[in-house]
Amino acid sequence: KQEVTQIPAALSVPEGENLVLNCSFTDSAIYNLQWFRQDPGKGLTSLLLIQSSQREQTSGRLNASLDKSSGRSTLYIAASQPGDSATYLCAVINDYKLSFGAGTTVTVRA
Amino acid sequence: GAGVSQSPSNKVTEKGKDVELRCDPISGHTALYWYRQSLGQGLEFLIYFQGNSAPDKSGLPSDRFSAERTGGSVSTLTIQRTQQEDSAVYLCASSQQGAGANVLTFGAGSRLTVL
Numbered sequence: 746k747q748e749v750t751q752i753p754a755a756l757s758v759p760e761g762e763n764l765v766l767n768c769s770f771t772d773s774a775i776y777n778l779q780w781f782r783q784d785p786g787k788g789l790t791s792l793l794l795i796q797s798s799q800r801e802q803t804s805g806r807l808n809a810s811l812d813k814s815s816g817r818s819t820l821y822i823a824a825s826q827p828g829d830s831a832t833y834l835c836a837v838i839n840d841y842k843l844s845f846g847a848g849t850t851v852t853v854r855a
Numbered sequence: 856g857a858g859v860s861q862s863p864s865n866k867v868t869e870k871g872k873d874v875e876l877r878c879d880p881i882s883g884h885t886a887l888y889w890y891r892q893s894l895g896q897g898l899e900f901l902i903y904f905q906g907n908s909a910p911d912k913s914g915l916p917s918d919r920f921s922a923e924r925t926g927g928s929v930s931t932l933t934i935q936r937t938q939q940e941d942s943a944v945y946l947c948a949s950s951q952q953g954a955g956a957n958v959l960t961f962g963a964g965s966r967l968t969v970l
Binding site: 779781786787788789790791794834836841842843844845846847848 | 859861886888890896897898900903905910911946948958959960961962963964966
């Protein structure tokens, strides 16, 4: 059974700092990995999808890396803004099923 | 439609009553998923549809839970004789084919409260 762990569980930084969110998984036979953002009381918004053959994916201030052999992914958010405050979820896809981590709740202080 | 639509957005019910939650996926998406998010818990897989078939319903917690999908489109999750532990946000997602190579798009969820 795939186990996904996200560290830290919560993070508070001043505006402008870079954010580093970590995700680890136990079964490296994955198809891809997806990072999501969840705002309070809302659904999930997809941020980045990394295929298993890729090492990283970038979108604006977001960069996600994937090291399948070690079972790790890292999401970097550059120059954080208060609007980045949310819970960030990592999901690993084996075949068709997504296994989620518990998330990292980020607070960016103005 | 442009996104995944779920209804109702909020449902409060009494213990023992039946509830139906609806999901309208993105047009053309053949794969549809139901997940549950309980307070303080991660997202829990419930069921996966490919077209109208459910090749994996292993996450349904008990036989009080059932789901169907018709016309390869709308899906309904039914919870019979609701219990307080069923209180959670039920999230639906869809993707083109399976999620193996495609981005999963989630709806806003249906928040169920069982009194």
